[in-house]
Amino acid sequence: MINVNRKLLKSTKLFILVLIASGCVESNHSHFHSAMQKGNESFQKSMSLGAGSFRNPVPVPGNRLNLSESDIVDAKIDPASGAWASVTFDTRKSVAFPQGSDPIVAARDLVRNYANELGFQPEEIVLTEGGGSEPLPNQILVVFLRAYKGLPVKGAFLQVHLAKQADGSLRLSEFVNNSYGAVSIAPEVDLSPGDDEAMAAAGLEKVKVEKRELVIQPAIGSDGLYEFAYATEYKIDDLESDEVYTMTLTNADLRIAEAYSNRAYAKQQFTAEVYKRSYVLNDKFFSPLKFAQIFQEDGSVVTTDADGFADVSGSSVTVLLRGLNGGVGVINNAANPNAFVTFPLTLGANGKTSIPLGSVDIASMNSYAAFHAVTDYVGRFLTSEQLPLLKVGVPARVNVAGGAETCNSHYTVFVDGTNAIFLGGEGSGCASNGAISDVALHEYGHAVDDWLGPTSRRNGQIGMTDFAFSEGIGDILTAYMNRSPNVMPGFYLNNPNPLRVLKNSRKYPPANEAEAEVHSQGLIIAGTFWDLFEEMTKIYGPDEGQALSTSLFLNHLLITERYVDSYQAVLRVDDLDNNPATSSPHKCLITRSFAAHNLSGSDRVGADCVDTDTSIKVRVDTDHGDGKLALLVSAAGASRIVGCDGDVKGCEKSSSGFVEFKVAGDNPTVGKTGRKFFEGTGNVQAKADGSYSIISMDNSGKVLGAKTITFNPRDQSGDDI
């Protein structure tokens, strides 16, 4: 809830009955699943991979192939079988067959001659339809498939290319071989699983098995070599469409080895132009249209993936802004309060379909993208087991007008236990809240609060027990995601000022009734967490600082109901050894942040309190012997690094073992992204059972954090070339 008043909150607590249930807002589209939605995860994964698995062949000298080097232009072996993968010959010197020779007989002769090298015995040859062909002038191609003891080896083939000479003779020009080499197969189950058993293994329903065939299935084993299994290839008719799937299932363990469709899907990426934060900042960008339902002209439905891709055909589709699995869904109250937003779309000819800003209701599209963005962000730090909201989502209504919705947005739990987010429409000097992504993030924060904590929706209770805290949670989530303490700019129409500012000095308890109002009071805890964010960012830089702050914040919500308990809860989350008696790595900055807002009880820390810089890691660059080590150091945010002996929080040049580490600018052996790397200007002397401290500092030399490492002699008795 963004604005105003406790009455509304109370009325929400009293379970105002709003007769909106998910059933009322169902789309009236019929639902057909395409292949990408059919089957279980294993089947879908196999479908996404399609047919074929390959190993890169390795070039080898011709003399290793028992061939004359001079005859060979190029040679490669398949490392998974040791068999020839491809060999090309100089046709002036290669094997010749006289004029009038049958190419198929010639090719069979060649297989006989090179059976071991090709890993393909003559009796295993299955001739393809039509036998040889002449795809290019004077180039004859003979393709053999392979059968082992009468069973087709999936994907195995040999191409023999013969060059027709001017005198009509044939010369061997090339082998292209995918025989998979010698087949070794355990005497295992060779009976095909029954149709029902097979379809159950793939999670396929409303299908009919048209045909099945026993095959040998090759696969790459853990040792990098081919292994073989009896398997069954099924041709499966989808009774809900004209699609036919081909699936190969291993007989012994019912593992899906391969699955593909008769349809050549066209991947299309859907993007929508939305605001990153607010219309008033005009920070437009194209966001992938995630998990939207796409209704095709033939009546089938596909869902876009996390990158906005979907397999579609035809020239136009209808988009429904609602994920299939109950995820994010948006209703435009002003247009149709009984259905999720839907609109027609002409597909882009280049595989990209972009939806410009304003071509669809801005509030609907913008909030849809914002809810997905915040779901993705929170999902980086919590699992759907911890926060079921990530899986079930929450429906949202935009352009809500009148009454309590004037200049307002809110998250509401209904008497039947369902919930929804309402984003107010434009009016009374306020902007359409749907055009401000920050508002969507803030309201989602309420939903997070509702789902997390000892009291939560997951155990059938309303999870929002401390409403000031809930407002703070919405603001903190918004600020953390945007890395800005100024939240919800443009709330008042065309006014770029933020609705609230988290960089503040507000202290607990609230000084007066105005400060006690939930939105205002929420700024106490929000200001605390913003301080924590800034402290973390100093040590760890913007990326890791943001990640660590957000992780502490969201995880502490799992165990906290009231913001006055947040301090101890954050320390608990930060405690690496689950022992409150030992200091958590960031106790200094946590205490400093909470103390500034009078939320740390009697705990205080001095300016000299130094946290552990958990980002610091060390690699021995060169071991010079006798414990003399040249070290590389990485850190997330430090600008300077020094080190010295002992378990200390600072090093002077006069300290024992002092080494300065300079930025490893062009060292090719360190990573290029994310972290900063430093190399020692001198060697560190390692001592068994000794400690060595590495100190991270900012540009001015101010200590940011410290990490103490130990060197331990390594057991080298098992080392072997």
Add this chain to the structure above:
Amino acid sequence: MERIIVAQLCLCAIFLIGCSRYTASYRPSGKSKSDAIGDPKSASSNPNSENGTSKPGKVVVGPNNQPVETPVTDQETLLQLNAQKFQGFEGLKAIVSYGDFSSELIPMQVDGKVGSLSVKGLPANQTDVLNVQVFQGDGIRFVAKRAATSLKADTQNTIVLNDCQIMIAPWDGKTNDGSCAWTIGEKK
């Protein structure tokens, strides 16, 4: 039907190749730090070589500003690297550097447990860090350093690098890496 299968296989292969293409930010130049070092062409025109037949060496300024030639190894130096970490990598090449010397990119032969490199023209009769950077295509994959390495001028030198000396590169900086002799722990 078979042609369709072959076409499918080809399409898949093209797709896989397309997907796996990758350009590293660091490209090995393979250029020598000093073209004169170990370069027979340079040596043949070296005014300090004796009779034009002596071992090519590096010319440095010695006492009294007199040019002094440092010897290089007579025969190829054989480097044997434990190949355990190389499993699954193909077409590996390496740059070997030692003192002021840096080799061109050298193909690595991997046979079972051992990866082998032969290097010509390494400086002899000095003690320094032998540095091997292993590349696959344009990307560095491993680095191995061996301190206190000495090479004799007149015999074939064989240097063995154990698995513990071969480090994955580039280092992502997210875990500690010790050496053959030392592990690194963190004090809580």
